[in-house]
Amino acid sequence: MEDYIINVGKVEEWQMINDITSLNEVFARAKRVLVGGGTVALVREQRDGSSWKVDEFSSLDDLETYRENVYKYL
Incomplete structure (x- = not known):
């Protein structure tokens, strides 16, 4: 399975604007990648x-x- 890349700058941006939907999507994709190896x-x-x-x-x-750690600051 391919690696998944999370852009830290985008995560910080979504934290600032409280975009929980985008954060949830990124973490769900990351979890699927890890489960897939x-x-x-x-x-x-x-x-x-x-x-x-x-x-x-x-x-x-x-x-x-x-x-x-990311959700702690929301």
Whole structure:
């Protein structure tokens, strides 16, 4: 299964505007990828188009911890 990439900047944007629907969708997709044997990467993109991997999850527990941290600020 392919890896799933979460754009950290978009997650932060959705937190600021309280877009729970988009956040739920991202975490549901990430969970499906992990259950299917893939990995989830957190990526931060710069204005110049470059990006770097901030973190990577290969377990549901790690994803759940990240999800809880994101929802904590809503």
